[in-house]
Amino acid sequence: MANLLELVDIQKSFRMGNAVVQILAGASLTIAEGEFVALVGASGSGKSTLLHIAGTLDRPDSGAVIFKGQDMARAGRFERHRFRNANIGFVFQLYHLLPELNVLENTLLPAMVAAPWYKALIRARPGKALAVQMLEEMGLGGRLKHRPNELSGGERQRAAIARALVNTPSLLLADEPTGNLDPRTGQSIIDVLVRRRQQGAYTMLLVTHDTAIAKLADRVVRLEDGKITAA
Amino acid sequence: MYKLFLCFRYLTRKGIVIFPVLAVWLCVSMLIVVYSIMTGFVDRVRDAGKELMGDVVIQSTLASGFPHYHGLQKSLAHLPCVAATAPLISTYGIMNLPEYQTSAEVQVLGIKPAEQSRVSSFGKSLFWQYRAPLDAANDLGGVRFPTTAAKLIAWGRTRLDAALKTYQQHQQAVSKLKPIKGHGWIADIQRHWQVIKREDYRQAQYHMDRVYRDLRFVEKLPPGMSIQSDAQLRAVLIPRAPTFKPPAVALTHYPSAAAAPKNGCVVGIDIGLYSRDRFGHYHRPPGVRFSPVILTVVPITLKSTLASPQSRRFEIIDDSRTKVFTVDRHTVYAPFHVVQKMAFMQQQDLLSGGVRPARCSEIEIRVHHDQNQAAVNRARDQIAAAVRRFTLNHPAMEISGLSVMTWLQEQSQFIAAVDKERDLITFLLGMMSMVVIIVIFLIFFMIVRDKTRDIGIIKAIGGSEMGVGSIFVLYGLLISGAGTLLGVVTGTLFVIHDNWIHDDILWRIFGITIWNRRVYIFSRIPDQVSPHTVLVIAGLAILAGLLGAIVPAMIAASRDPVHALRYE
Ligand SMILES: Nc1ncnc2c1ncn2[C@@H]1O[C@H](COP(=O)(O)OP(=O)(O)OP(=O)(O)O)[C@@H](O)[C@H]1O
Numbered sequence: 001m002a003n004l005l006e007l008v009d010i011q012k013s014f015r016m017g018n019a020v021v022q023i024l025a026g027a028s029l030t031i032a033e034g035e036f037v038a039l040v041g042a043s044g045s046g047k048s049t050l051l052h053i054a055g056t057l058d059r060p061d062s063g064a065v066i067f068k069g070q071d072m073a074r075a076g077r078f079e080r081h082r083f084r085n086a087n088i089g090f091v092f093q094l095y096h097l098l099p100e101l102n103v104l105e106n107t108l109l110p111a112m113v114a115a116p117w118y119k120a121l122i123r124a125r126p127g128k129a130l131a132v133q134m135l136e137e138m139g140l141g142g143r144l145k146h147r148p149n150e151l152s153g154g155e156r157q158r159a160a161i162a163r164a165l166v167n168t169p170s171l172l173l174a175d176e177p178t179g180n181l182d183p184r185t186g187q188s189i190i191d192v193l194v195r196r197r198q199q200g201a202y203t204m205l206l207v208t209h210d211t212a213i214a215k216l217a218d219r220v221v222r223l224e225d226g227k228i229t230a231a
Numbered sequence: 232m233y234k235l236f237l238c239f240r241y242l243t244r245k246g247i248v249i250f251p252v253l254a255v256w257l258c259v260s261m262l263i264v265v266y267s268i269m270t271g272f273v274d275r276v277r278d279a280g281k282e283l284m285g286d287v288v289i290q291s292t293l294a295s296g297f298p299h300y301h302g303l304q305k306s307l308a309h310l311p312c313v314a315a316t317a318p319l320i321s322t323y324g325i326m327n328l329p330e331y332q333t334s335a336e337v338q339v340l341g342i343k344p345a346e347q348s349r350v351s352s353f354g355k356s357l358f359w360q361y362r363a364p365l366d367a368a369n370d371l372g373g374v375r376f377p378t379t380a381a382k383l384i385a386w387g388r389t390r391l392d393a394a395l396k397t398y399q400q401h402q403q404a405v406s407k408l409k410p411i412k413g414h415g416w417i418a419d420i421q422r423h424w425q426v427i428k429r430e431d432y433r434q435a436q437y438h439m440d441r442v443y444r445d446l447r448f449v450e451k452l453p454p455g456m457s458i459q460s461d462a463q464l465r466a467v468l469i470p471r472a473p474t475f476k477p478p479a480v481a482l483t484h485y486p487s488a489a490a491a492p493k494n495g496c497v498v499g500i501d502i503g504l505y506s507r508d509r510f511g512h513y514h515r516p517p518g519v520r521f522s523p524v525i526l527t528v529v530p531i532t533l534k535s536t537l538a539s540p541q542s543r544r545f546e547i548i549d550d551s552r553t554k555v556f557t558v559d560r561h562t563v564y565a566p567f568h569v570v571q572k573m574a575f576m577q578q579q580d581l582l583s584g585g586v587r588p589a590r591c592s593e594i595e596i597r598v599h600h601d602q603n604q605a606a607v608n609r610a611r612d613q614i615a616a617a618v619r620r621f622t623l624n625h626p627a628m629e630i631s632g633l634s635v636m637t638w639l640q641e642q643s644q645f646i647a648a649v650d651k652e653r654d655l656i657t658f659l660l661g662m663m664s665m666v667v668i669i670v671i672f673l674i675f676f677m678i679v680r681d682k683t684r685d686i687g688i689i690k691a692i693g694g695s696e697m698g699v700g701s702i703f704v705l706y707g708l709l710i711s712g713a714g715t716l717l718g719v720v721t722g723t724l725f726v727i728h729d730n731w732i733h734d735d736i737l738w739r740i741f742g743i744t745i746w747n748r749r750v751y752i753f754s755r756i757p758d759q760v761s762p763h764t765v766l767v768i769a770g771l772a773i774l775a776g777l778l779g780a781i782v783p784a785m786i787a788a789s790r791d792p793v794h795a796l797r798y799e
């Protein structure tokens with residue numbers, strides 16, 4: 001199977017006061033198309049940082065982020081935004097929904113970012129059919145007009161997943177999506193992600209501390225001392 | 232597209248935006264109100280100033296005036312730009328009213344009324360000879376031209392009936408008033424209402440009198456006559472050119488024709504003989520018209536010494552309202568030749584033989600196309616050249632120090648003062664309105680800080696720096712746009728209805744008078760809003776919104792998404 005994403009020798013350091021802390025020291029990871037990879041590691045080891053770099057939200061100090069043969073680490077700013085919008089879906093531990101928008105509007109936001117401005121004039125809602133369908137399948141059909149603060153944690157995370165998937169990305173990056181949920185709800189979230197993957201055929205890189213969840217993955221990798229090792 | 236969408240959501244779901252909207256709203260409506268009213272005021276002062284005199288004025292620096300004015304007038308008449316000319320004598324004197332036992336210092340203007348009316352608005356400023364016939368219907372509201380005299384009479388009668396009815400209602404209300412005893416604010420309010428009722432009664436009476444007077448004039452028209460326009464109607468009602476000759480009825484004021492003064496004169500309306508009510512209407516006591524006046528003038532000799540004072544009796548036949556207060560307050564108009572003699576400016580035989588030619592103080596000129604100030608300025612230059620040529624042939628005129636000025640130059644100090652006043656006040660208010668920028672800046676700064684996480688999210692789903700920045704810029708535009716819209720609507724409504732607000736709300740309910748019509752020259756508060764003003768103020772307000780939002784928007788755009796997402 002072809003490689004979807006190659007992280008090659010990623011270096012990333014942060015300045016903390018006077019000291020410079022090397023978080024990623026030559027981390028390399030290759031993910032094949034359609035693969036489900038779980039990333040584990042101690043807290044503070046740099047998992048989120050790696051995920052952000054993989055999703056072009058952050059730039060590495062050095063190294064390459066090769067997506068379908070193209071190095072996104074060296075791409076221009078505008079290109080990276082466009083790329084991220086079309087190809088990457090993010091799911092965060094803290095859901096990160098916009099509080100002023102209702103569930104449906106939150107879900108549609110990436111589709112709106114993609115749409116040209118004049119679509120607003122004709123009041124078209126690109127992706128609406130898909131969004132409604134996904135939300136209904138996730139059991140949020142009756143909650144489309146609710147604001148995030150009216151939902152439970154599990155419901156919020158499902159809305160966030162629907163948002164991540166509305167532009168049918170090829171890579172889903174999930175950063176401890178169950179970290180804030182009780183085990184049962186967490187399991188249902190993972191179920192949604194796995195089931196959706198079978199329909200949507202996206203590749204998934206999932207950060208987790210939960211070994212039970214990691215077991216569901218095709219492959220588990222560990223981040224340790226700034227490097228990726230097989231677990 | 233998401234930018235606009237997010238803006239709307241932020242606008243409708245964040246309560247704090249009410250404050251910048253409110254600030255913009257208040258500033259915009261305040262600026263529109265102040266600028267419009269001040270501009271209306273300046274325009275009226277300017278119009279009154281322009282109508283007051285000829286477009287171009289030839290004056291002498293000498294108090295004894297200049298000679299050969301007749302010849303000069305004739306030679307000016309050949310200039311293609313000149314429409315009409317009129318000589319004028321200006322001198323100072325004392326006006327004494329024996330029947331009222333008062334005197335006042337006045338400027339005495341000797342004019343030829345018909346000629347003067349062709350160069351200035353003198354004819355139209357006269358009450359009995361111009362405005363009285365259609366006073367109540369001054370703007371002839373409700374009359375559609377062309378019409379017939381019969382229709383006009385019918386219209387006048389319905390107006391009179393209506394006026395009579397309101398008059399009777401108010402009369403009844405006033406007759407029921409009982410004196411209020413007691414103190415305290417309840418009694419004060421009751422007293423205030425009584426004042427209003429009496430005032431209404433007086434207004435109804437005043438209005439009825441005016442309609443009645445109009446009707447008397449209109450009823451003299453042959454009923455079948457067709458009238459094409461307001462101007463034609465006035466021409467029919469007022470067939471004569473303005474004159475100082477007393478009408479036949481004037482004799483009723485005097486025991487015999489021999490006792491009546493030979494000459495009529497016209498007094499400025501604010502000279503102190505009439506009272507003004509709180510609506511700015513003038514109330515003319517019946518005895519003032521046709522009462523005698525003694526004007527005393529001190530002539531000035533050619534050597535600029537004072538000769539013995541000259542007094543003459545005149546008869547007040549009319550009053551003039553130019554709407555320039557100093558003029559209406561201090562001017563008496565009298566026949567040209569009479570004043571010329573009183574001021575020793577008539578043709579005189581000299582002891583040394585020969586004659587000293589007649590003199591005048593000014594020649595006022597109306598030019599063609601006088602609505603266009605550039606045309607007036609050009610005409611002034613042509614007239615100045617003609618005057619120079621004329622003086623070369625008349626050496627006696629050289630020492631008179633003739634100056635040729637346009638009305639604007641002549642009144643520049645006065646008009647420039649009100650102009651500057653308006654600009655100053657607008658500027659100060661504009662500076663105060665800068666606060667809007669700061670309010671928007673501060674609130675946006677707060678919002679951007681508050682929305683740090685959202686900014687991270689938007690970038691995580693592919694929003695660009697430009698996109699995030701433009702959300703906040705658009706947001707600022709929407710806020711200032713909303714405030715501007717509200718401000719334009721309320722400001723414009725306020726200006727259009729300012730007279731009503733002033734009279735029927737401020738005064739009627741709260742007993743407050745700001746625009747004191749007893750004092751101000753103009754009885755109506757200016758109530759015009761120019762689209763140009765609105766556009767400029769709205770544009771500035773939106774610009775202010777943009778300025779206030781731009782820095783926070785740039786901060787938002789440059790937020791590092793990774794950092795923003797860690798924000799909890
Ligand atoms: N912008 C930054 N500036 C300074 N230090 C940072 C920055 N971002 C991350 N770090 C540091 O880098 C290290 C790795 O952070 P990261 O969030 O990637 O860890 P993690 O593996 O995701 O941990 P967790 O499991 O707790 O989420 C941490 O020590 C963190 O303090």
Ligand SMILES: [Mg+2]
Nearest residue numbers: 047048049175
């Ligand atoms: Mg993390």
